[in-house]
Amino acid sequence: AQKVTQAQTEISVVEKEDVTLDCVYETRDTTYYLFWYKQPPSGELVFLIRRNSFDEQNEISGRYSWNFQKSTSSFNFTITASQVVDSAVYFCALSEAGGGATNKLIFGTGTLLAVQP
Amino acid sequence: SQTIHQWPATLVQPVGSPLSLECTVEGTSNPNLYWYRQAAGRGLQLLFYSVGIGQISSEVPQNLSASRPQDRQFILSSKKLLLSDSGFYLCAWSPRLFLRTDTQYFGPGTRLTVL
Numbered sequence: 548a549q550k551v552t553q554a555q556t557e558i559s560v561v562e563k564e565d566v567t568l569d570c571v572y573e574t575r576d577t578t579y580y581l582f583w584y585k586q587p588p589s590g591e592l593v594f595l596i597r598r599n600s601f602d603e604q605n606e607i608s609g610r611y612s613w614n615f616q617k618s619t620s621s622f623n624f625t626i627t628a629s630q631v632v633d634s635a636v637y638f639c640a641l642s643e644a645g646g647g648a649t650n651k652l653i654f655g656t657g658t659l660l661a662v663q664p
Numbered sequence: 665s666q667t668i669h670q671w672p673a674t675l676v677q678p679v680g681s682p683l684s685l686e687c688t689v690e691g692t693s694n695p696n697l698y699w700y701r702q703a704a705g706r707g708l709q710l711l712f713y714s715v716g717i718g719q720i721s722s723e724v725p726q727n728l729s730a731s732r733p734q735d736r737q738f739i740l741s742s743k744k745l746l747l748s749d750s751g752f753y754l755c756a757w758s759p760r761l762f763l764r765t766d767t768q769y770f771g772p773g774t775r776l777t778v779l
Contacts, residue, residue, distance in 0.1 A: 582767065590752060592770035636706060650696070650758060651723075652768055654708040 549574045551641050553655035560629050561663050568624045568658045570639030576600075581615065581622045582640040582652065592638070598622065629662045636660070666691035670755050670771040677778055683728075683742040685774050687755030690736065695757040697738040698768060699730055702752040714738060715760065750778045 550573040560566045572581065583595040596606065598615050606613045610627045626633055636659050640652040667690045677683060689695055699711040710723045712730035720730050727746050731739045738755055752775050756768040 584770075590754075590773045590775070592754060592756075594767055594769060597767050638708065650766060650768070651710060651713070652708075657706045659706075 549641055549643065549653045551639050551653050551655035553637075553639055553658050555658045556656075557659045557661070559661045559663065562631060563628050565625060565627050566629050566660065566662075568626075568637050568639075568660065570622045570624065570655060572620050572622065572639070572641045574620075574641060574643065576643050578643070580642045580650075582642070583613065583622075583624050584638045584640065586636040586638065586657070588635070595624075626660075629660075631662050631664055634660060634662045666757070666769065668755060668757055668769060668771040670753075670774050672774060673772065674775045675777070677745050677776065679747055679778055680744045683740070683745050683749070683776070685740040685753055685755075685776075687738040687740075687771055688736055689757045692736070692757070692759065694735060694760050696760050697732060698756040698758075699738065699740050700754040700756065700770075702754060702773075704751070708754070712740070745778045747778050750776055752776075 552571045555569055558566060579600045581598045584592045585595055586592050596613055603615050603617055612625045614623045622639060636657045638657045639655045642650045642652050669688050671686055697714045701709050701711055711728060712720055712722055714720050714732045717732055717735055727749060728740060728742050752773050754773045755771040758768045759766045
């Protein structure tokens, strides 16, 4: 069965620190997609990144970077030089490809990141 | 560009009252539509999804139902609310692709409190 584990329930850092959010997934499929979403206090889930299982290249977008390692079934998210505006709950999610007309996301339980000024 | 709307933003309802939450998507056609609920513990639970008008799939048997009367309109309903229906309800859409998954984009959500 598919499963996503975010073992870090809450993380607190001081502004300008780097922080890594962990995500470990389980799936029997060879083709799948991984996602990260951000949920600020307003509640809306904001899409950050999608990565397919055949692309293990790390990605960087500004202060955000993602490290995908199939060998350890992990898709970790690092924020460099964190800012107060980064404070939010971050969700990792997994979806199978080839699921027909729909794609169901399996979400982790989220990590609450608090960035202190 | 695509936009997803949900209303109302917040709702306080007594136990036993009916419920209707609405979600509409603009700027796209034939989207897949989804309803999620987020309880206090932060976990996101898929409630319903739809691949077309009148086509609804339920993920979790419960006190709620969904309908899709128009291509870009998705409604979540209940005839009699329970205390356990309280939560944050999120609607999402994704492009409809055959044999390939794609990103789900979420609306602003509706915070429902049942008293």
